[in-house]
Amino acid sequence: MRVPGWSPAALLLAACLWRLPPGRGAAGTEEVIVGEAGKSVVLVCRNVSERADEVDWFHGDPGAVPPLFSSNATLPEDARLSLVDNSSLHISALRPQDGGNYTCKEVLNKTVREHRVQLLVASGPSNVIVSISPAAPLPNGTVYVDKRNTVMFSCTSNSHPEPTMGWTFQPPSSAPETFTEVNGTSTVYTLQNLSLRFQGNYSCTARNPLSGRSQTSTKELLVYYSPPSVPRCWAQTAQVGLMLQLFCNWPGGYPHPVLQWTEEGRDLENSSWVVNATGTGDTHVETLSSSRLLHGKEFKCVGSHILKQGKAETTCTVQIKAPSxxxxxxxxxxxxxxxxxxxxxxxxxxxxxxxxxxxxxxxxxxxxxxxxxxxxxxxxxxxxxxxxxxxxxxxxxxxxxxxxxxxxxxxxxxxxxxKPVNIVGVVGAVVVLLLLGVLVISGIILYYNPLLCLKGSIFRNQDSDDVFVLVDSDGEGEEEEREEEEATGNSNVHQVTALVNGNSTQAGYGYHFTESDSSELHSELSTEEVEREERLTTQRQIFPFLAEMDGTVGGS
Incomplete structure (x- = not known):
C-alpha cells in the first residue's frame, strides 16, 4: 500500500522507528498541558540532547500508534503540526479531538529516552445567553417586566468541560453583588413581588475550569407598573389672564403614562380632535383661550400606559359651564x-x-x-x-x-x-294695653252679673234625676214655669221658683213656695215618683239657709 507523499524509504524508516523498543535505563517524565480550542499549543520534549539523532512524537504510547511527527522522516503533511527547536511539537488551531496523551521519544547512540505529555483541550465558554421572561424589549435592548408577574431568569453557555456559572446583580450607582453560582451549562432562578429596587443589570458569567477563561452576558431590567386607578380630570382658571386650564392627573405608575386631551364634537366625521400635543407625565395641563364658546363643551382626557397596550382606553371627562x-x-x-x-x-x-x-x-x-x-x-x-x-x-x-x-x-x-326703632318701648306699650283690656273685660263681667258663681246646679242627688234650679225672677216667671210643668206631665223635674220680695229688709229676702196639688200629682205619678216627691219635700227645708245666703250677697 502506497501512502501519497511518502517515499518507500521514508515508510521503511517510520516502520522501524515505530517498532523500536525503548532502551534500558530510558528515563520518562510526565507533564500536563492545557490548550484552548482554536488556538495553538507547544508540547515541549524535555531533556532532549542537542546531539540527538532523531526525535519522534506519538499521539499515544510508542508501539501502539504510528508516529505523529518525526524529525528524521517525511510523514504525511499536516499544516497544523510543526517542530520547534527540532524537538518540541507545535499544534495550531486546536480541536477538541487533539486532546490526549502525547509521547516524545529521543534516539541518541541507540539510547531511547521518552517524555510523556498530557494535552487537555478546553473549549469555551461561548454563546452565553441570558433570558428573562415574561419580559418585553425596548428599542435600546433593555427589557421590562410587570412587577405583578413572577419572573424567571435563565442562562446557558457552550463549554468543555462544564463551566461554573454565576449570577451578579448591579443596582444603579452600586457595586455588583454575586447571589448564585452553579456548575453546569445552564442555570435558572425566579423572582416574585418585584419592586423598583430590583431594577438594574443582571449578569451571567460562565467560567471554564481548565482554561480559566470566562464569558459574561448582561441584561438591563426595568420594573414597570401601571397606575392603580383611572385618570382624574378638572378645570380651573389660569392665575394670569382669563384662560381655561384643563388638568388631567393619572399618578401611581412607572414609567409615566401618556395623557392626551381631546374635545368631544358632534360631527361624526370629526368626532374628536386633538387639542394639542400629547404630554408625558402624571399630570398634563392644557391651556385654552376663553375666546371660544366654551359653555356646555365636554373635554376628554385619554390615558395610556406601556403595560396597558392593546387594552381599552382609560379616560375621564370634564364639562365646562358658565356661572349661575x-x-x-x-x-x-x-x-x-x-x-x-x-x-x-x-x-x-x-x-x-x-x-x-x-x-x-x-x-x-x-x-x-x-x-x-x-x-x-x-x-x-x-x-x-x-x-x-x-x-x-x-x-x-x-x-x-x-x-x-x-x-x-x-x-x-x-x-x-x-333709623333704629325703640323696641323696648313698643313691647312695653303692647303689654300695658293687654293688661288694661283684661281688667276692663273683668270689670264689665263682674258689674253686670255679680251672682254668676251662684248660678247653676246647687244640689244633685246621685240616686235621682230630679234637679232644683234657683231662679232670680219676677212673678211672671213662676206662672210660665207652672204651665210648662203641667204641659209635660211625664216630667221628672220639679221646678221651684224663689220669688224675691221687693219689700224685704236688709236682714234677708222672703221666699214663697208654690206647688201643685199633691193629690192630683199622686194620682198620676207612679210609686217611684211618689218617693221622689217625698225626698223633694225634705230638701225644701234647707232653702231658708239659701235665703239667708242670698240676702247676705244682696246686702253687700
Missing amino acids: LATEPLKTCFVGGTVSLTCQVMESNPPARISWLRNVSQPEVEIQPGGRYLVTQEGSVSNLTIQNCSHDADEGYYVCKAENPAGLKEAYVSLTVK
Missing part, C-alpha cells in the same frame, strides 16, 4: 348696625371668581376688604359684611359678579338703611 348665581335681592340694615350680603354660585366649571361692586355706574370698581367692609368666601358662597351702616354711604345697589372663562354673571342686591 343666587342672592337675597333685598336687605335691610339699621344705622350703626351690621349687615351681610350673601351671593352663592350655584353652577360653574371651572369655579368662578366672585367679586363685589358698589357703584353701578362704575362696574369695574371692586370692593376691597378693609375698614368697614369685610369680604369672605367659603366654597361657592361669598359674603360682603358692612359694619356701622350709614344711610348716605351704604344705601343703594350692590353687584355680585361671578366670572370664569366660559362666561360672566351678575346679580343685584338692594340695601336699605333705616
